[in-house]
Amino acid sequence: MRFLHTADWHIGRKLAGYDLLADQQAIFDQLVNVAKAQQVDAIVVAGDLYDRALPNEAAVTLVNQMLLTLNREIGLPTLVISGNHDSAVRLGTGRDWFKSTDLFMNTQLDQAFAPVILGNTQFFLLPYFEPFAARSYFDDDQLTNINLAMQPVIDKMVAAFDPTMKHVLVGHFFAAGSEHSDSETLVNVGGLDAVAVSDLAPFDYVALGHLHNRHALNAEKIQYAGSLLKFSVSEANQEKGVYIVDTDTMTREFVALPPTHDVVHLTASFAELTDPAYYQNLKRDAYIAVTLTDRQVIPNVMSQLREIYPQIVSLDRKNGVEVVQPLETVNADLDPMTLLSDFFEQSTGAGLTDQQCKWAQSTLTQAKEVD
Template identity: 35%
Template sequence: MKILHTGDWHIGKRLLRKDLYEDQVHVLDQIVDYIRNNSIDVVVIAGDLYDTTQPSKEAMQLVNETLRTINIELKKPIFIISGNHDSQSRLSYASDWFRAMDVYIHTTFDSAFTPISMGEVDFYLVPYFDVLESRYYFEDESIESHHDVYKKIVERIEENLDRTKKNIFVGHLFVRGGSESDSERTLFRGLNSEVSQSVFDSFDHTLLGHLHHPFAIDHPKISYSGSLVKYSFSEHQQPKGFRVLDLEQDKSTFIPFNLLRDLHVFEGTFEDVINGRVEELLNIETERDAFYQFVLEGLEGVPEPMSRIQNVYPNALELKRKSMNVSDVEHKTLGTLSSDHNVFEQFMENYLDDALQEEAKKVFNTYFKEGQNETD
């Protein structure tokens, strides 16, 4: 059996207000093409299909069309769990009907303990659960962390685990030892969100979502698929793709995507950017349409640097000034997609290295509020 393992689609997500719809379509088409041209028996989506609990009509249409193609046209079973970004009620709508078409959507505790059997392989689809709802479900006040949550779930599964079969755990969580990205939402503030690897020792393979790096953990039986595209500048060096688990060979293979628009972080000088030397210095092919974050020196006295940079790199999304003071690694934000008020303060405090005087603040705030009232 060959399992295509994907997750963290985050359909509807934007990068600093930049629409990523076309980028997501581009890579989802690659998943569909791979399934069409290769021997895949089942598709696993390990949570976070959507980026919010109330996705747009466009986002829902893209997910539905992709699932329909995989299931109806290509006739592949699909196993889905809800992640911490998903709405459980939205995903579970008509799940009984979908099950008749071999689309299994698990969003509840009760569904987590009964496997989906495909021949000699049992799949346990375990949605994301937080600590508080787990305490309530298990009536156990001793549950204080995500480790406690999943330990309790696995103990319940192990009561009826058929060890003569291959057992696959599908989850959405932060396994201990994994590396995070800025775009991953904290699972539970104030409590330990990490789950020990040993919790999953009873399973032949554990297929996970949540961490966006496909190599977030180095373990022969536990793997992340990673996210569809790069969703924050902290992910600029991460590969993106999906995994194919071959149970006969007991091997998981990462299949990289060809991204529509890559994402890069460049540290250098303003002159490097204006003269178009960024790709040469990053040792990449010319990518004027890629997303960029620039951390630059040589901005003193340059009027509207972000506008000038965007004339060369239209998808420059963030500009930071590289400080020449105590440490060269100190960065100050100069240009982001922010409010007018924040842009003005950043300009005065960072660009001119001159804090706003109290009187100037009062004057600006007065006119800023008046301007807001006129447009409300």
């Protein structure tokens, strides 16, 4: 059988104050098209459907609609676990009814040991859990970290293996280390808070969520889906999408999903950025991080750039700002308040607030009195 592996939707997340809900809806529509075109037999969502435990109503509406679309409208078995950003209780609402249409939603550790069987495959749906949940479930005080806690979890799953079937683990945790469990490596990349990849060897495939970079782990049978959207400028060069996994051949294929508004990092001079020859072929409605190569002060730099690039998410300088005019040659026509607010805007990319203006005025007045 073939399934689509996705994770880390983080519905309700914002990027530098911009609401991503419409982008999240649009990328999900693409995911649905891929599921149809690839004729998959099931959908796997490996946690963090929501960005927060207490999502707002718009986010709840969208996630409800997404699950409805996958499971009821295109009618696919849908296998979901909660991630660390989800509230297990809230996401689990309706769980006992969802099974009626093969929507399997696990949000508690004790639900993870009865596999969901689809085609030739046993799926073990392991929600995000804290070590204390394992201590309680296994009545074992020794399970003080996630690496230790995962041992009895996997043992119990292996005990439920049907040897005639394939075995897929769906999880939401930090997996690390080489395939051969080099403990030094493990310590280096996260220590006891990480699950050693060698412990995951019993499974034919491990469909993970948690890390937003799908290349975060390079392992033959273990794959992070990555997030559906870029959630920070540091992800600007990551390609986002979903995996299509074939459990007959145990191979996987990545399908990229281009976003409505990309996250782009532009490093250029102000003159370049404002030159139509430079920007006419750019998607200027992207979420854009700007790194200016100029060193000189540029008045109203942010508002000038926003006229061309309406969704700037950050502005910094590659080489710092040069004070081009020594103090003794300051333009005497400009009053101290104007100089200060220009400097502030060029340094921070934002204008002074009313309150900041008042503080500055009052301080300048005091300084003048001391003069």
